[in-house]
Amino acid sequence: xxxxxxxxxxxxxxxxxxxxxxxxxxxxxxxxxxxxxxxxxxxxxxxxxxxxxxxxxxxxxxxxxxxxxxxxxxxxxxxxxxxxxxxxxxxxxxxxxxxxxxxxxxxxxxxxxxxxxxxxxxxxxxxxxxxxxxxxxxxxxxxxxxxxxxxxxxxxxxxxxxxxxxxxxxxxxxxxxxxxxxxxxxxxxxxxxxxxxxxxxxxxxxxxxxxxxxxxxxx
Amino acid sequence: xxxxxxxxxxxxxxxxxxxxxxxxxxxxxxxxxxxxxxxxxxxxxxxxxxxxxxxxxxxxxxxxxxxxxxxxxxxxxxxxxxxxxxxxxxxxxxxxxxxxxxxxxxxxxxxxxxxxxxxxxxxxxxxxxxxxxxxxxxxxxxxxxxxxxxx
Amino acid sequence: xxxxxxxxxxxxxxxxxxxxxxxxxxxxxxxxxxxxxxxxxxxxxxxxxxxxxxxxxxxxxxxxxxxxxxxxxxxxxxxxxxxxxxxxxxxxxxxxxxxxxxxxxxxxxxxxxxxxxxxxxxxxxxxxxxxxxxxxxxxxxxxxxxxxxxxxxxxxxxxxxxxx
Numbered sequence: 001x002x003x004x005x006x007x008x009x010x011x012x013x014x015x016x017x018x019x020x021x022x023x024x025x026x027x028x029x030x031x032x033x034x035x036x037x038x039x040x041x042x043x044x045x046x047x048x049x050x051x052x053x054x055x056x057x058x059x060x061x062x063x064x065x066x067x068x069x070x071x072x073x074x075x076x077x078x079x080x081x082x083x084x085x086x087x088x089x090x091x092x093x094x095x096x097x098x099x100x101x102x103x104x105x106x107x108x109x110x111x112x113x114x115x116x117x118x119x120x121x122x123x124x125x126x127x128x129x130x131x132x133x134x135x136x137x138x139x140x141x142x143x144x145x146x147x148x149x150x151x152x153x154x155x156x157x158x159x160x161x162x163x164x165x166x167x168x169x170x171x172x173x174x175x176x177x178x179x180x181x182x183x184x185x186x187x188x189x190x191x192x193x194x195x196x197x198x199x200x201x202x203x204x205x206x207x208x209x210x211x212x213x214x215x216x217x218x219x
Numbered sequence: 220x221x222x223x224x225x226x227x228x229x230x231x232x233x234x235x236x237x238x239x240x241x242x243x244x245x246x247x248x249x250x251x252x253x254x255x256x257x258x259x260x261x262x263x264x265x266x267x268x269x270x271x272x273x274x275x276x277x278x279x280x281x282x283x284x285x286x287x288x289x290x291x292x293x294x295x296x297x298x299x300x301x302x303x304x305x306x307x308x309x310x311x312x313x314x315x316x317x318x319x320x321x322x323x324x325x326x327x328x329x330x331x332x333x334x335x336x337x338x339x340x341x342x343x344x345x346x347x348x349x350x351x352x353x354x355x356x357x358x359x360x361x362x363x364x365x366x367x368x369x370x
Numbered sequence: 371x372x373x374x375x376x377x378x379x380x381x382x383x384x385x386x387x388x389x390x391x392x393x394x395x396x397x398x399x400x401x402x403x404x405x406x407x408x409x410x411x412x413x414x415x416x417x418x419x420x421x422x423x424x425x426x427x428x429x430x431x432x433x434x435x436x437x438x439x440x441x442x443x444x445x446x447x448x449x450x451x452x453x454x455x456x457x458x459x460x461x462x463x464x465x466x467x468x469x470x471x472x473x474x475x476x477x478x479x480x481x482x483x484x485x486x487x488x489x490x491x492x493x494x495x496x497x498x499x500x501x502x503x504x505x506x507x508x509x510x511x512x513x514x515x516x517x518x519x520x521x522x523x524x525x526x527x528x529x530x531x532x533x534x
Contacts, residue, residue: 228457230466232467235453237449247423
């Protein structure tokens, strides 16, 4: 236990000493991009409160979807600046936490970890996004449940199947929830269809896949 | 007097907690990895995944540019930049008996875990695994095997 | 409580003012305090025992300990809390239980404050995910309250060490 307390205390001491040199306004930013946003950008502002210039040795991001940029390589004493971290939302969902690790030549504060948290709004929750039947399986309908987010009212859902081999029927079950019953005409051939799910009045399109797989279904 | 009593009591309690703690750790041994924050049963090593041979579908969770440069032979791209476009292509190659092995660049990358999570939760696929060490580890194992063959 | 600082003229071994004030509290109140504090820790431990993997992830969020140690603690600490809580209620190994719990809550306080200073987002606490929606000050207040209660119990006057 003693060693743990020691570790905790040590980390606190390290945090406190880390206040010298580059001083960050905040090392953690939470962003709430809009549904249509392609990128989420965090600005990490700093000031060199020490009396010597500080050089950035490296700035690394935790994943390929994040890019970080420094305005300058060296920060003269007293000067302010910022590191911008750009997070490409792509088709990511949920809460994404990405880190930017900044290394400087400031002996009191060699590495700083900046955290960029993006809460990506999810308008529709579709489970499952994939329904399948094994070859020869009875062509019974399978259900996909669609839930709309609270702040995203959906009155009507338009579902189209890219292939006539599958039929999709939408039923509103109330409370912003829908049921999509997908049924194949037959299960003898390996066929697939992309289901396009579009809430009324929304430019955003969601997808689900229906397929007859080659192998017989494992029951 | 009080002090030695105190030390004894602390030690007894500390030991008492250890017994069910170890028991639970053994019970959960398949559900958690002691090396990285992903349950052990959802991770797979390069050697293990290779042994699956044709039964495995390899999924590359890295960005398109990295996939274009090089990837595990036969791997399908499935990243979150173009999820809805790539997912149907992957699902077309998938079948029930196959095991899905998702990888990204290295041990520390998170993309493979995210992709695996979505395949499990959203597409509700079973047998989805994250490759331990990712692409880097795959390359390393490859080099090791080559060296061994050349000897 | 401590503003009563008149010089004590009488014998040296007379109990201090705080102590004498505390000793007027009837024994059953102390017992109730034992049960409440013990119960809180048993509850906190039990929640985490049910989902040690989640607790391990919570520890990981603090970014203080390596994952391996975090996993080990996730299996161990909840049980330790439960046993110490039981020690308080059953009055067996009482002093040991109090000491361990005081150390645990202090360590937790330090970790919480450290996480706050470093700007980490900790969606967790000593009550596992029950406390997920609590804010930082609620966390801190509860921890401080528990710490205060533990310290009071630790220095409770007339405690029989042999019973302990």
